[in-house]
Amino acid sequence: MFAVPGAAEDYPADSSIDWQDWDSALFEESEARERPIFFYFHGQWCTWCRDFQDESLENPDVVESIERDYIPVLVDLDERADLFRRYGGRGLPFVVIVNHEDEMLTRFTGHVNPRDLQNILESQRDMFSVTGREITPDDAGIDDLDAFLEMLGEVYDERADRLSGSATFGTLSKRPQPWTYRFLLGQKEWEDRMPGLLDQIAEDLYDEVEGGFFFFHDPDQRDPVLALETSKRLDQNAAFMWLFADAYEALGDDHYVEIAQGIRDYFREQLWDQRQLRFGNSQYADRDYYQLDPETRRATDPPQVDRNTYADTSGQAIAALANLARVTKDEETLEWALEAMEALDRYLQTERGYLHGITAAGRPAMEGYLPSQIWPEIARQELARAVYALEGEQPELPDPVAALDRLEPFFDEALGAHAERVGTDLEPWSETRTQAALAWWLYRLEDEAIEASHIDRDTVRERLRIEPGADPDDVALGFDALHRGF
Incomplete structure (x- = not known):
């Protein structure tokens, strides 16, 4: 058999970020440490996740900001599909930042470059999406x-x-x-x-x-x-x-x-x-x-x-x-x-x-x-x-x-x-x-x-x-x- 070079290892192997697993006690930790929670939803099968991880999450400046100012939590989409949906997940990679009361500070979908990600980490506000959807306040739901x-x-x-x-x-x-x-x-x-x-x-x-x-x-x-x-x-x-x-x-x-x-x-x-x-x-x-x-x-x-x-x-x-x-x-x-x-x-x-x-x-x-x-x-x-x-x-x-x-x-x-x-x-x-x-x-x-x-x-x-x-x-x-x- 031929082998394809450069096979990807499962993240977070060799990550510079000290990722935690999901636990409801995270919110108590968030309050005690006065740090918001940085949820990163990913899939091992996802190309965009690997690109986002390699190019943005593991950027030294981003790593420093996350480790200094946040509680980083890594969530596998498939294992915790309930959390992914609860926080409004549609595509991957998906990032959600919440405070200790589980109130949304920001969330986004897609591969954000290191500079923009750093800006998000510094501002901790203004929910936005990079899914390309156009939604206006006049849009109404459909129920029939x-x-x-x-x-x-x-x-x-x-x-x-x-x-x-x-x-x-x-x-x-x-x-x-x-x-x-x-x-x-x-x-x-x-x-x-x-x-x-x-x-x-x-x-x-x-x-x-x-x-x-x-x-x-x-x-x-x-x-x-x-x-x-x-x-x-x-x-x-x-x-x-x-x-x-x-x-x-x-x-x-x-x-x-x-x-x-x-x-x-x-x-x-x-x-x-x-x-x-x-x-x-x-x-x-x-x-x-x-x-x-x-x-x-x-x-x-x-x-x-x-x-x-x-x-x-x-x-x-x-x-x-x-x-x-x-x-x-x-x-x-x-x-x-x-x-x-x-x-x-x-x-x-x-x-x-x-x-x-x-x-x-x-x-x-x-x-x-x-x-x-x-x-x-x-x-x-x-x-x-x-x-x-x-x-x-x-x-x-x-x-x-x-x-x-x-x-x-x-x-x-x-x-x-x-x-x-x-x-x-x-x-x-x-x-x-x-x-x-x-x-x-x-x-x-x-x-x-x-x-x-x-x-x-x-x-x-x-x-x-x-x-x-x-x-x-x-x-x-x-x-x-x-x-x-x-």
Whole structure:
């Protein structure tokens, strides 16, 4: 095997900053030392994080300022997805500075150069973002299906075949929106637009050599090497697999099912651990590797895979595999998805619900995370649909009321919604993306099961609202459920 030189070590190896781990006692330390907390959210798989770390965070002047004036806290996005969302995280790298009362002083997303970062550290004020979004005080949130469709129509760029235009809602981020595309597949007025949108997103992000979708493509970046963020994530690829399987079912283009099957094969060859029967969560970015010609790539060790396993992202992968098996009548893919579901239950299911995840070494990680309760149940539903489609018999499922009852500790009366976390010192909060997934799960349940539980459908519907600056994917599953009659 060839080896690609300069393989990145996991941060914070060799960092000059004395990083701490997250702990609720940090706020007491912040008050006692009279220093704000500098949260840095990163992903080991992320190219931009490595660039930001090497060029800015480890700059000697920046290191001195952080060590002198701040309490530096390093947070892995995947391990603490709850904190990332709570502080408004959308992309990486992501920095948040708060005081001892957890009040926001500043936050930003993206690679900031050392001089600008130093200015931020000195000012400790004026929240800003470098995501390129244009939001005005007149922008209003969207909480109904018609307004959501109207906004998507406004940002549709026919010439570019992308959702990249500007609307009264604000300019969308450049991140791909696979759940939104899937929602639009079911909209009659988008029928003629969808082939162009699907073909463009595949051209931007699909890896024709090894399968799978890269994380991000910036069409405004002139350098094609810098335009592509070459990491591959389990959850995003699951969404794309589901999208292209449904596109094949709706539009009949064989190329779409080939893409979905290419993602499936990528999962099996790179992210699936055949010995432990579980999914890794991501594959690291590597610009040098993906610039190699196909023959050399196949003879070269691929980028490292993060072997941590998470209930929510694995649930998405299993659900997507089940959907693909149903659409293509593929018994082998169905058997694999069933095997993965059984193993996920064995690894992560407890009497109180699912753990968020386990590390590569088998250490359990975090209880009481709402997305980790919802996505395995969606996977179970999709597996049941696939079994029925292929075998003609409705499989026996666990009592859905019992699964819904496990969500009852998450319901917060003051919020009027299910909180994102329980069993934490943090103030309760809810996330639109999780509420949208909850709506999708509930949509496929019988009325009797919901009525026998603590859940009220109207309460869930009320949480389906997207604010200016948010991604359409945050709410697309929920509006899809509304469209289908939830």
